[in-house]
Amino acid sequence: MSQHGKTTSEEVDDRQLELARAEGEAYQRSLRYMIEEVAHTGDMTEVDDYVVGFAQEEAEGLYELTGEGEFAWREPGDENCHIEVAVADVDDGRFVPGAEVSVRIADGDGEEVEAATLPLLWHPGLYHYGANVRLPGDGAYTLEVRVEPPTFHRHDEENGDRYGEPVTVTFEDVDLQTSQS
Numbered sequence: 001m002s003q004h005g006k007t008t009s010e011e012v013d014d015r016q017l018e019l020a021r022a023e024g025e026a027y028q029r030s031l032r033y034m035i036e037e038v039a040h041t042g043d044m045t046e047v048d049d050y051v052v053g054f055a056q057e058e059a060e061g062l063y064e065l066t067g068e069g070e071f072a073w074r075e076p077g078d079e080n081c082h083i084e085v086a087v088a089d090v091d092d093g094r095f096v097p098g099a100e101v102s103v104r105i106a107d108g109d110g111e112e113v114e115a116a117t118l119p120l121l122w123h124p125g126l127y128h129y130g131a132n133v134r135l136p137g138d139g140a141y142t143l144e145v146r147v148e149p150p151t152f153h154r155h156d157e158e159n160g161d162r163y164g165e166p167v168t169v170t171f172e173d174v175d176l177q178t179s180q181s
Contacts, residue, residue: 034084051093056174
């Protein structure tokens with residue numbers, strides 16, 4: 001449990017906190033499903049105000065909204081790995097939007113082989129931050145995930161002073177596989 005431990009206040013009552021926890025529990029079930037059953041590999045950990053989890057899948061096509069307001073399907077090109085990162089509140093488990101999330105991927109010698117900023121991705125099963133990246137091949141890598149504080153305003157004088165510091169999480173000896181869907 002974080003230092004905050006959400007409590008009732010002028011802004012939120014017991015029922016709202018109960019509903020937020022239920023929403024977070026559902027998000028965490030979806031996150032575990034993605035990590036354990038859908039993705040090639042993944043993991044999660046708690047740090048400060050956050051639960052940070054990652055999953056790795058095949059590089060995949062994505063829709064992008066163009067400047068003309070039309071959707072365009074983009075195939076992965078030469079990218080061969082899709083990195084997904086979930087950022088959630090450590091107290092209630094709900095997804096935290098609006099953060100700036102980046103990943104640095106290093107090989108077994110500690111040499112950086114890829115770095116990317118991960119935009120927010122809508123997914124029919126789980127909101128997350130993610131991007132297709134290019135790796136030299138299959139193998140064991142270190143993933144360093146950095147989460148910059150979201151810039152959104154926070155309600156609640158009692159519970160709102162959270163997500164104010166950047167955090168970095170390192171996942172070592174991660175078996176990543178390269179391919180495209």
